[in-house]
């Protein structure tokens with residue numbers, strides 16, 4: 001892929017091998033593959049501070065966190081299972097119980113951080129841009145977790161999108177779940193997964209040919 005030359009002055013002062021290597025090696029680990037220890041309170045606080053160092057058009061901070069850890073995980077799971085049953089009265093009982101059981105075990109990792117997108121609709125900044133900023137918070141949180149030696153995964157699913165489940169998580173009107181980020185220590189080092197060919201998805205813009213039809 002031909003890359004346009006950049007001027008020497010545009011280069012960063014010192015590339016950080018450690019940082020680039022960490023970015024290149026980071027993999028998600030499914031929540032069920034995340035065990036103790038999770039981050040302690042001080043580490044979590046630092047991770048959340050780092051997570052919010054994201055681009056944020058007009059500095060609206062259109063996101064917030066809900067942390068789920070310890071016994072709260074089981075209590076929330078039981079409430080989610082109940083909500084699933086109540087929301088699917090016509091489902092075959094066996095199938096309903098199967099999925100209710102899955103909902104009851106949605107938080108197996110030591111800690112889960114719900115990244116809540118809460119766009120400010122009173123401003124001229126498009127909601128989409130504010131939601132992107134919340135997505136950036138999710139990604140930064142994963143990188144911060146890796147920086148501290150933990151693993152994690154960014155998921156959504158039924159608990160993130162079902163209205164009743166959202167209420168149980170603590171969301172209010174106008175808010176959405178940008179991601180549920182499960183955090184802990186990987187039981188097993190994850191392998192690599194196929195990656196897209198960046199070249200195939202990259203174009204360098206050139207002016208349209210005025211003679212072209």
Ligand SMILES: Cc1cc2nc3c(=O)[nH]c(=O)nc-3n(C[C@H](O)[C@H](O)[C@H](O)COP(=O)(O)O)c2cc1C
Pocket residue numbers: 026027028029153154155156157178179193
């Ligand atoms: C917004 C969003 C929602 C996602 N939701 C889920 C999900 O519900 N379940 C799941 O297994 N993976 C989900 N993923 C994918 C994982 O986060 C992750 O991309 C995948 O497991 C492998 O990614 P890796 O390249 O980080 O290892 C979601 C990703 C994004 C960006």
